[in-house]
Amino acid sequence: MDALLRAQEAAAPEVGRGRLAEYIPSLGAVDPRQFGMVIASCDGQVHVLGDADVRFSVQSISKVFTLALVVAAEGEDIWDRVSREPSGNPFNSFLQLDQEEGRPRNPFINAGALVVTDRLHSLTGNAYGALRDLMRRESRNADVDSDPAVARSELEVGHRTTALAHLLASYGNLECPVDQVINQYVAQCALSMTCRELALAGLFLARDGVLSDATRLLSARQTKRINAVMLTCGTYDSAGEFAYRVGLPAKSGVGGGILAVIPDRGVACVWSPALGPSGSSAAGLAALDAFTTYSDWTVF
Numbered sequence: 042m043d044a045l046l047r048a049q050e051a052a053a054p055e056v057g058r059g060r061l062a063e064y065i066p067s068l069g070a071v072d073p074r075q076f077g078m079v080i081a082s083c084d085g086q087v088h089v090l091g092d093a094d095v096r097f098s099v100q101s102i103s104k105v106f107t108l109a110l111v112v113a114a115e116g117e118d119i120w121d122r123v124s125r126e127p128s129g130n131p132f133n134s135f136l137q138l139d140q141e142e143g144r145p146r147n148p149f150i151n152a153g154a155l156v157v158t159d160r161l162h163s164l165t166g167n168a169y170g171a172l173r174d175l176m177r178r179e180s181r182n183a184d185v186d187s188d189p190a191v192a193r194s195e196l197e198v199g200h201r202t203t204a205l206a207h208l209l210a211s212y213g214n215l216e217c218p219v220d221q222v223i224n225q226y227v228a229q230c231a232l233s234m235t236c237r238e239l240a241l242a243g244l245f246l247a248r249d250g251v252l253s254d255a256t257r258l259l260s261a262r263q264t265k266r267i268n269a270v271m272l273t274c275g276t277y278d279s280a281g282e283f284a285y286r287v288g289l290p291a292k293s294g295v296g297g298g299i300l301a302v303i304p305d306r307g308v309a310c311v312w313s314p315a316l317g318p319s320g321s322s323a324a325g326l327a328a329l330d331a332f333t334t335y336s337d338w339t340v341f
């Protein structure tokens with residue numbers, strides 16, 4: 042695919058530029074010179090580039106899947122507890138809780154993701170287990186799992202996440218005990234997957250909610266809505282710049298991965314660990330910018 046080669050060319054000067062997510066010590070130890078990209082189409086084709094089969098920490102990309110599982114289980118009640126407005130603030134901001142009700146501004150900032158994980162844990166008794174099962178099934182890899190060293194590393198420095206969880210609890214916006222919610226949250230963020238596995242796992246977002254076995258996880262309307270929230274909130278305080286350059290619903294993580302959805306066409310997953318200022322992969326952004334410029338895989 043020609044556009045994939047253009048993406049590789051555009052990404053090359055950015056690979057290794059930027060900062061690793063050093064605030065989570067084990068993510069700060071990753072080799073920043075890696076780059077992988079996968080395009081998976083709804084009709085089953087998979088195109089790969091570079092380090093497409095190296096596992097990395099999916100981090101906040103997991104938040105799309107926990108949200109999908111909650112919506113799949115009980116419809117859209119979660120929006121009573123979390124808003125869906127873009128935030129001009131960083132992903133770990135304290136400023137994004139509605140002062141009256143303690144309602145996080147969207148489900149992808151950390152505060153919102155804690156509420157979603159809390160709800161999934163209430164619904165299933167094992168939020169991380171539900172997420173891992175979905176990822177294993179859709180990626181067709183039964184050994185997909187959380188990296189305990191990454192989870193431990195995040196827990197050891199997780200004062201801000203702990204504080205956010207307590208703040209949410211003080212508003213009555215957590216149902217489960219704070220320590221359980223935090224443990225589930227760091228386990229989900231520490232999921233270790235390759236670009237190929239993540240792309241396959243995310244394909245239902247391009248297929249109106251239909252999973253790999255042709256059963257439905259989400260309705261077409263629910264899928265459209267989750268994609269819309271990804272477009273406006275999936276890359277935090279750079280969602281405007283990301284939409285301007287790439288123009289796709291996407292979710293980034295501080296492990297350097299970005300999952301982007303091209304409805305009815307397929308998904309793109311790119312990974313390179315060095316991050317730009319807003320916590321999304323710098324090379325990943327350049328690659329997706331070129332990919333949507335030189336292919337017709339775009340919503341615009």
Ligand code: GLN
Nearest residue numbers: 100101132151230294295
């Ligand atoms: N686990 C990370 C955190 O809570 C996730 C952040 C991210 O990927 N944007 O800080």
